[in-house]
Amino acid sequence: MSPRRNERSLVRPHVVTGGRAHPTRNVFDLVTLVIAAGDLPRAGLSPEKLRIVELCRGGALSVAEIAGHLGLPVGVAKVLLSDLVDSGHLTTRATAPAAQQSKVRLLQEVLDGLRARL
Amino acid sequence: MDSALASDTPYVRDSVRTAVKVLIVGHFAVGKTTYVGTLSEIRPLRTEERMTQAGASVDDLAGIRDKTTTTVAMDFGRLTLSDDLVLYLFGAPGQQRFTRLWDDLARGALGALILVDTARLKESFAVMDIVEKQGLPYAVAVNHFDGSPRFPDEEVREALDLAATTPLITCDARDRRSSTEALISLVDHLLTLDAETP
Numbered sequence: 001m002s003p004r005r006n007e008r009s010l011v012r013p014h015v016v017t018g019g020r021a022h023p024t025r026n027v028f029d030l031v032t033l034v035i036a037a038g039d040l041p042r043a044g045l046s047p048e049k050l051r052i053v054e055l056c057r058g059g060a061l062s063v064a065e066i067a068g069h070l071g072l073p074v075g076v077a078k079v080l081l082s083d084l085v086d087s088g089h090l091t092t093r094a095t096a097p098a099a100q101q102s103k104v105r106l107l108q109e110v111l112d113g114l115r116a117r118l
Numbered sequence: 119m120d121s122a123l124a125s126d127t128p129y130v131r132d133s134v135r136t137a138v139k140v141l142i143v144g145h146f147a148v149g150k151t152t153y154v155g156t157l158s159e160i161r162p163l164r165t166e167e168r169m170t171q172a173g174a175s176v177d178d179l180a181g182i183r184d185k186t187t188t189t190v191a192m193d194f195g196r197l198t199l200s201d202d203l204v205l206y207l208f209g210a211p212g213q214q215r216f217t218r219l220w221d222d223l224a225r226g227a228l229g230a231l232i233l234v235d236t237a238r239l240k241e242s243f244a245v246m247d248i249v250e251k252q253g254l255p256y257a258v259a260v261n262h263f264d265g266s267p268r269f270p271d272e273e274v275r276e277a278l279d280l281a282a283t284t285p286l287i288t289c290d291a292r293d294r295r296s297s298t299e300a301l302i303s304l305v306d307h308l309l310t311l312d313a314e315t316p
Contacts, residue, residue, distance in 0.1 A: 029225060029226050030139065030194075030206070030208070030222060030223065030225075031137040031138065031139045031206050031226070032137070033130060033134070033137055055127065058127055058129055059127075059129025059130065059132065060129055060130040060132070060134065061127070061129060061130060062130070062137055062196075062206060064163070064165055064192075064194055064206065064208070065160075065163060065196075067165045068163030068164060068165045068194070069127060069163065072165075073165065073166060074165050074222065093134075093135060103312050104309065104312050104313065106136070106138065106203075107228070107305055107308050107309045107312060108309065109199065109200060109202075109203055110138060110199060110203070110205060110228070110305050111302065111305045111306065111309065112199075112200075113197075113198075113199025113200050113203060113205070114197075114199065114205075114298055114301055114302050114305060115302060116199075117197070117298050118295060118298055118299070118302075
């Protein structure tokens with residue numbers, strides 16, 4: 001059983017990333033929240049990067065959501081997002097929660113939030 | 119479609135600073151996609167990694183109800199839990215061959231909810247192996263299918279070789295309340311584990 005073919009992307013991922021399989025920085029988790037930063041000139045951005053910047057202008061989305069909305073494999077999305085953070089077009093919102101706040105408090109907040117939905 | 123993307127994209131609230139994830143794991147056609155769809159506040163999304171591996175084993179089609187496509191990648195959804203916090207649910211493939219995908223999924227995950235079908239309990243062994251190998255704490259939820267045999271909890275526990283402390287819940291992946299309760303059992307368990315290991 002092969003993965004459903006992605007109809008939205010006509011360009012091979014390898015081409016989209018300029019042949020790179022790994023992002024310039026390794027900070028992206030699937031749930032890292034990304035948002036557009038300011039209004040930098042977009043001249044010179046590839047069509048895929050333009051689509052990402054365009055999408056992220058509306059508000060924050062996770063790496064997985066950006067990949068899902070644009071029909072990009074997650075690995076490819078990470079490479080492009082990393083470039084766009086380097087170039088200043090995008091920025092990440094503080095995540096990596098476990099390090100900053102107590103794990104117990106975080107879990108309690110998750111639990112309270114779930115219980116409130118019942 | 120793409121031109122209208124920004125206008126109908128449900129963005130994460132401005133006040134949200136923390137995003138966490140829980141994995142919804144199970145074998146082929148156990149109800150992961152349904153479960154994520156039931157709880158997600160956004161239309162569930164799917165991402166697909168391109169699998170270049172040739173000759174990968176074909177999923178077992180025995181005993182499948184109304185399922186014509188295989189979930190080879192991840193379906194995921196989102197729940198806003200407070201002004202500050204969102205939870206992502208990732209339906210994770212139960213096939214061991216997606217190692218890279220699994221490393222990515224497990225990194226930073228709070229834990230996993232393993233969905234099982236009592237008619238095909240044996241198929242959950244491989245799934246549980248992956249979750250345990252990744253070192254993820256988990257709870258087990260029997261997704262009750264119409265027509266699947268109902269067994270006493272002790273028998274399911276024994277069949278799956280569950281630790282006495284591992285929560286075992288019955289849920290209906292189509293039902294929001296019962297699916298939420300399964301997730302609550304998991305997080306409750308995670309809190310207990312965390313309290314035990316400071």
